Amino acid sequence: MSQPSMSEALRGVVRRDLLLAMRHRSDVAMSVFFVVIVASLFPLGVGPEQAVLRMIASGVLWVTALLACLLSLGRLFTADYLDGVLEQTLLIPQPLAVLVVGKVFAHWVISGLPVVLLSPLLGLQFGLSGDSLWVLTLSLLLGTPTLSMLGAIGAALTLGLRGSGLLVALLVLPLFVPVLIFGAGAVTSSLAGIGSEANLSLLGACFLLSLAFAPWATAVALRIALE
Template sequence: MNTAVVATPSAPATAPGWLAGLRCIFLRDLRIAARRRTDALGALLFFVMVVSLFPLGVGPEPALLRTMAPGVVWVAALLACTLPLARLFADDHQDGTLEQLLIGAHPLPLLVLGKVAAHWCSSVLPLVLVSPLLAIQFDLSASATGVLVLSLLLGTPVLSLVGAIGAALTLGLRGAGVLMSLLVLPLLMPVLIFGAGAVQAHSAGLDVGGHFSLLGAMLLLSLLAAPLVTSAALRISME
C-alpha cells in the first residue's frame, strides 16, 4: 500500500496536493508495472503475434495487405489493451489500498486518472511504438505508417479510459476479464472505426482531418467523463 496518496477526510487536500496525489499514484503504478513486467510483455507479445499471423495467413499480395493493415493493427491493439485492464484495480482491492483511496482526501477521479495513465504508459505505449515495425509486413508507406501511429496515439488512451470503467464495474466478480470485455468492446467500436478509417482515407488520397478530429473529441470526452464514471463504479463495487 502506498500511504503517500492517502489523506485523512478531516484535512482536505488543496489543488497542489491533488497534483501531488496524481503524480504519486502514477509513479507508484509505474513501479509496480516495472516489477510485474510479465503483464505488459504478455500484451505486447499478443499484439505482435496477432498482427504477424495475418500476412502469413492471407498470402503475400501487397495490395490486399495494405488494405487490411489498418483494421488488423487496430483490432489487435484493442484486444491487447484489454488484457492487463482486469488487474487495474484488482490488486489494490485485495490488499486494501483501494479502500484507503476511497476514503482519502484526494479526489478519486484524479487518482483513477493517474492509474489509467500508468496503465497506458506501461502496457499500451509499447504497442504504439512497435507498430511501425509491424506495418512493414503490410507494405504500408511511410506516410500511411505515420497516420497509423498518430491514430493509435489518439485512440488508445480512449481504450484505457473506457476500459477502466469496465474494470471498475466487474471488480471482485468471478470471470471479471471476460465480462469486462463484453461490456467494454461494444463501446470502443467508434474508436476502432475512425482509427482504422484514418489510415484507409489517407491511402485513398482523402483528407484525414475529420477522423483525427473525431478521435480527439472522443479522447477529450473520455478524459472528462471516464474518471468520474469509474469512480462511481468503484464506490458501487465496494459497497
Template sequence: MRTLGHIVSRDVLLAIRRRADVATTLFFFVIVASLFPLGMGPDPKLLRAMAPGILWVAALLASMLSLGRLFDADYADGSLEQLMLVPEPLALVVIGKVMAHWLISGLPLVLIAPVIALQFDLPAGSLGTLLLALLLGTPLLSLIGAIGAALTVGVRGGGVLVSLLVLPLYVPVLIFGAGAVDASATGMDASGHLSILGALLLLGMVLAPWATAAALRISLE
C-alpha cells in the same frame, strides 16, 4: 498534482516489478498482427487493404487484455479501499491509474505499431497517421476500459464480463482509428477521422474518470 504523480509512479513501479504481465500485452499484439500476413499471403494490395483493421483490432484486444490488472491487484491487497479514503477526489485517483495503465500497456503498442505495419507494405505517410491515430485512440481505450474494470472489480470471472461491457463502446474508436489509416493509405484526407478521435478522447477525459469513480463506489459497497 503531487498525488497524481505518486499514483502514476506507484503503478508504473509495480508494473516494472511484474514485467511478465507487461510483456504479455506487447507480445500478444506483435504475434496477432504478425500472423495475418502469413495467413493471407504475400499480395501487397491485399495486405495494404487489410492492414488498418488488423492493426487496430490487435491493439484493441491487447489493450483489453490488460484491463483486469487495473484495479484487481489493489482490491486484493486492500489498497483500493485506502486510495478511496484519500482527501482528493476519487476521480483524480482514477486518472492517475488510467495514465499509468496507458504508459505500461498503450504506449508500447503505439511505439511498436509502425514497425509491425511494415509487414503490410503500408506507405510511409500512412505510418505517421497510424502513429497519430493510436496516440489518440489508445488513451481512450484505457479510459473506457477503466469503467468496465471498475464495474467488475472483485467479481469472479470479471475478465469475460469486462469484455462484454467495453467491446460495444470500443467500436467507434475502432471505426475512426482504422478509417484514418485507410484514408491515408488510399490518398484521402484523414483529418476528419483524427478530429473525431480527438473529440472522443476529450469527451472521455472529462466523463470517464467520474463514471469510473462512481462504478468503484458501487462495486465496493
C-alpha cells in the same frame, strides 16, 4: 499535517503504478509480445499478398490494439482490490476521479504506449509506407488513451466478479467501436489519398469526451464495487 495537493496525489498514483509495473517487467513484455504475435498471425492466415495486407492493415492493427488493451484491463484495479489498497485509495481526501486518471494514465503507459511505439514496425510488416505509417501511429497515439479510459469503466464495474474477464469484454468492446472506426478510418482515408484530418479530429474529440466523463463514471463504479 499538511495534505498533499491534487497534482501531488496524481503524481503519486502514477509513480506507484509504474514502479509496480517495473517490478513485474514480464507482465509488460507479455502484452507487447501478444500484439506482435497476433499481428503476425494475419499475414499467415490471409496470405502474403501485399495489396490485400495493405488494405486490411489498419483494421487488423487497430483490433490488435483493442485486444491488447482489453486483456490488460484485469491488471488495472484487481491487484489493488485484492490486497486492500483500493479501499484505502477511496479514503484519500483528493477526488477519486483524479486518482483514477492517474491509474489510467499509468495503465496506458504500460499497455498502450508500447503498442503505439511498435506500430510503425508492424505497419511495415503489412506493407504500409510513408504517410499512412505516420497516420497509423498518430491515430493509435490519440486512440489508445481513450481505450484505457473507457476500459477502466468496465474494469471497475466487473471488479471481483466471477467470469469478469469475459464480462468486461462484453461491456467494453461495444464502447470501443467508435474509436476503432475513426482510428482505422484515418489510415484507410490516408491510403485513399483523401486526407485523414477528419478522422483524427474525431478521435481527438473521443479522447477529450472520455477524459471528461470516463474517470467520473469509473469513480462511481469503484465506490459501488467496494460498498
